[in-house]
Amino acid sequence: MRVGHHLRRRARAAAAAAGSGAVGVAASRPGSAAAGAGVVGLAVLGQGHSSDAGGARCAGESRSRTWAFPACSGRGRRCGGGRSVRSCGDTGAVAGRRPYRRERGRRPRRAARRGARRGRHRATEEPRARRLRHQRRPPAGQARRPAAPRGRRGARRGAAGARGHRARVDVAGPGFLNITLAKGVLGTIAVQAVTAGAAYGRTDALAGQKLNLEFVSANPTGPVHIGGTRWAAVGDALGRLLEASGASVTREYYFNDAGAQIDRFALSLMAAAHGRPVPEDGYAGDYIVDIAEQVVAAEPGLLERDEAEQQERFRVRGVDLMFAEIKRTLADFGVVFDVYFSERTLHETGALDKAIARLRANGHVYEADGAVWLRTTDFGDDKDRPLIKSDGAPTYFAADCAYYLDKRDRGFDKVVIMLGADHAGYVGRYKALAAAVGDDPEATLEILLGQLVNLVRDGEPVRMSKRAGTVVLLEDLVEAVGADAARYALARASVDQQIDLDLDLWSRQTNDNPVFYVQYAHARISSLLRNAADLGLVLGEAADVDVAALEHQRESDLLRALGEFPRVLTAAAELRAPHRVARYLEELAGTYHRFYDSCRVLPRGDEEVTPLTTARLWLCAATATVLRNGLDVLGVTAPERM
RNA sequence: GCGCUCGUAGCUCAGCGGAUAGAGCACCGGACUUCUAAUCCGACGGUCGCAGGUUCGAAUCCUGCCGGGCGCGCCA
Numbered sequence: 001m002r003v004g005h006h007l008r009r010r011a012r013a014a015a016a017a018a019g020s021g022a023v024g025v026a027a028s029r030p031g032s033a034a035a036g037a038g039v040v041g042l043a044v045l046g047q048g049h050s051s052d053a054g055g056a057r058c059a060g061e062s063r064s065r066t067w068a069f070p071a072c073s074g075r076g077r078r079c080g081g082g083r084s085v086r087s088c089g090d091t092g093a094v095a096g097r098r099p100y101r102r103e104r105g106r107r108p109r110r111a112a113r114r115g116a117r118r119g120r121h122r123a124t125e126e127p128r129a130r131r132l133r134h135q136r137r138p139p140a141g142q143a144r145r146p147a148a149p150r151g152r153r154g155a156r157r158g159a160a161g162a163r164g165h166r167a168r169v170d171v172a173g174p175g176f177l178n179i180t181l182a183k184g185v186l187g188t189i190a191v192q193a194v195t196a197g198a199a200y201g202r203t204d205a206l207a208g209q210k211l212n213l214e215f216v217s218a219n220p221t222g223p224v225h226i227g228g229t230r231w232a233a234v235g236d237a238l239g240r241l242l243e244a245s246g247a248s249v250t251r252e253y254y255f256n257d258a259g260a261q262i263d264r265f266a267l268s269l270m271a272a273a274h275g276r277p278v279p280e281d282g283y284a285g286d287y288i289v290d291i292a293e294q295v296v297a298a299e300p301g302l303l304e305r306d307e308a309e310q311q312e313r314f315r316v317r318g319v320d321l322m323f324a325e326i327k328r329t330l331a332d333f334g335v336v337f338d339v340y341f342s343e344r345t346l347h348e349t350g351a352l353d354k355a356i357a358r359l360r361a362n363g364h365v366y367e368a369d370g371a372v373w374l375r376t377t378d379f380g381d382d383k384d385r386p387l388i389k390s391d392g393a394p395t396y397f398a399a400d401c402a403y404y405l406d407k408r409d410r411g412f413d414k415v416v417i418m419l420g421a422d423h424a425g426y427v428g429r430y431k432a433l434a435a436a437v438g439d440d441p442e443a444t445l446e447i448l449l450g451q452l453v454n455l456v457r458d459g460e461p462v463r464m465s466k467r468a469g470t471v472v473l474l475e476d477l478v479e480a481v482g483a484d485a486a487r488y489a490l491a492r493a494s495v496d497q498q499i500d501l502d503l504d505l506w507s508r509q510t511n512d513n514p515v516f517y518v519q520y521a522h523a524r525i526s527s528l529l530r531n532a533a534d535l536g537l538v539l540g541e542a543a544d545v546d547v548a549a550l551e552h553q554r555e556s557d558l559l560r561a562l563g564e565f566p567r568v569l570t571a572a573a574e575l576r577a578p579h580r581v582a583r584y585l586e587e588l589a590g591t592y593h594r595f596y597d598s599c600r601v602l603p604r605g606d607e608e609v610t611p612l613t614t615a616r617l618w619l620c621a622a623t624a625t626v627l628r629n630g631l632d633v634l635g636v637t638a639p640e641r642m
Numbered sequence: 643g644c645g646c647u648c649g650u651a652g653c654u655c656a657g658c659g660g661a662u663a664g665a666g667c668a669c670c671g672g673a674c675u676u677c678u679a680a681u682c683c684g685a686c687g688g689u690c691g692c693a694g695g696u697u698c699g700a701a702u703c704c705u706g707c708c709g710g711g712c713g714c715g716c717c718a
Binding site for chain 1 (some may be wrong): 657676681710711717
């Protein structure tokens with residue numbers, strides 16, 4: 001199955017659908033005559049020339065809306081066939097306003113080669129685009145990207161806000177418009193950000209959604225290792241992100257405190273307490289000895305009781321101690337869950353039996369070879385899965401069924417589970433079980449698969465084995481690089497990407513970590529604002545700020561970057577991609593540093609305080625606000641001094 | 643073998659079918675009597691794994707191949 005992939009695609013499609021009909025505002029290609037005033041790039045996808053705002057539909061396609069495109073006959077293009085809704089999206093209104101005509105011209109070399117190979121194809125590049133080559137110093141990344149999709153409401157707001165503020169509209173290349181904003185319009189962003197404070201960037205894009213977000217869920221048989229740490233960092237950030245977009249989120253940690261693994265854990269503790277060697281398939285490591293000692297200390301005389309009784313006590317106390325340790329290290333990492341859900345309770349409350357009964361009532365259960373099976377193959381799974389083994393014991397999967405039902409019964413619209421790639425095999429059966437209880441898995445269950453973390457030390461991969469005790473733990477990583485750097489490092493990469501974490505590099509040379517770059521920007525602003533306060537300079541009332549004074553190119557760049565923040569958050573939330581926030585912050589920090597480099601804020605010597613001074617103070621305060629809010633989403637601190 | 647997944651600069655990684663594919667690090671050359679130089683500016687660096695296909699347009703979507711990772715139990 002290609003579920004993980006499919007899910008991401010759905011998320012993108014959803015984001016695109018939400019943005020349909022919207023006019024995305026991208027950052028800019030600075031126009032030559034536009035110094036000071038904001039230039040905002042608008043994408044006009046395709047060479048559409050639709051005559052009304054909705055645009056014509058692509059023939060043979062029911063879901064896509066928008067732009068008309070002569071060549072789009074519905075053959076071949078598959079617009080909206082489920083995959084490329086986005087490809088048809090976004091631009092109706094603009095296309096209607098300003099049709100673009102393709103021109104002949106030069107095309108990029110590589111594309112030219114490709115075109116030549118295919119024996120067709122001509123020009124795409126427009127003269128103007130070439131002229132701009134030397135004028136343009138984009139604030140990295142964002143600048144070239146046209147049109148992040150926006151919600152309908154956002155689009156209307158944007159359109160209304162822009163009315164009367166446009167100074168000029170230019171065709172800026174194949175499918176792009178540059179809209180030059182009237183002086184001062186961008187400057188209001190600074191005021192908005194400062195005024196909104198911690199709320200700046202928050203939206204109601206996901207309002208009304210009640211989500212259950214499960215991550216980490218490491219069994220309490222050992223400390224959280226590096227793999228779980230990645231999900232702790234990413235999952236917690238995702239939770240904050242979803243909340244910032246208006247969703248109601250419950251962070252949940254499911255732990256297995258029943259079954260064979262826990263038995264092995266208890267037996268390992270016992271062995272350690274008695275000074276016996278670790279049993280076959282048992283757990284080793286110093287923590288086992290530590291916990292065993294604590295259990296014995298808490299229960300004098302335990303070692304003299306009978307074996308079964310001992311094992312039970314070691315299990316109960318061992319799990320408690322181990323789990324307390326897990327919670328503590330996670331808390332030190334800044335990750336706290338709303339619910340810690342015990343698998344054992346599912347057995348004890350009869351939830352498990354009820355779940356099986358329900359699956360049976362739905363007609364998906366059968367018995368074979370003395371075991372009870374769920375016919376998950378009816379719903380696309382590779383093979384049927386056992387619920388109760390032939391020895392009468394329920395499987396882990398049976399508990400999964402009960403747990404899923406429990407979440408749904410608690411009123412969650414959507415059950416989101418983050419899993420490592422090593423658990424990718426669960427996706428099929430999980431989807432199937434949701435279908436078997438009568439849900440639409442595409443709507444109620446979202447499984448986010450993430451690639452694993454590789455550790456490198458001395459240029460050699462560090463192999464991990466929990467039982468052999470050669471594990472790199474959450475706390476090891478935090479000790480080596482600090483919680484901020486650890487969280488940031490893990491959260492700044494896409495979960496689709498296997499990442500190599502070089503322990504030498506991260507521990508030795510922490511300057512390499514981009515988190516310092518971002519944090520430094522915040523510290524720098526904090527320092528500047530402290531100096532301003534020393535000079536008796538205050539921001540004052542929003543109404544008194546002359547935002548039109550901000551007309552330097554670097555100021556415009558910074559304002560535009562600040563204005564993108566709310567969209568960055570909603571897009572990242574919808575795509576389940578917290579790393580986008582980190583990347584945005586890096587760009588924002590860079591934009592600020594460049595502003596700082598060329599725009600003096602505070603008066604020196606006996607210089608006078610001007611409206612520009614105040615306006616720049618607001619701009620700095622706004623940047624600090626956004627850096628803080630963004631870092632907060634990632635669970636990273638925004639230091640005032642470094 | 644089957645399934646999933648990834649492959650972008652020397653390294654670590656961004657890149658939501660759209661403009662000339664970016665950042666940090668590394669390396670080279672510049673900028674501090676001035677708000678934190680943990681900064682800024684410049685230079686260098688790319689067959690976006692390979693080959694087809696779809697499209698006006700592909701790093702992005704599809705197919706095949708190559709390479710890495712993970713998974714294929716009445717384990718958890």
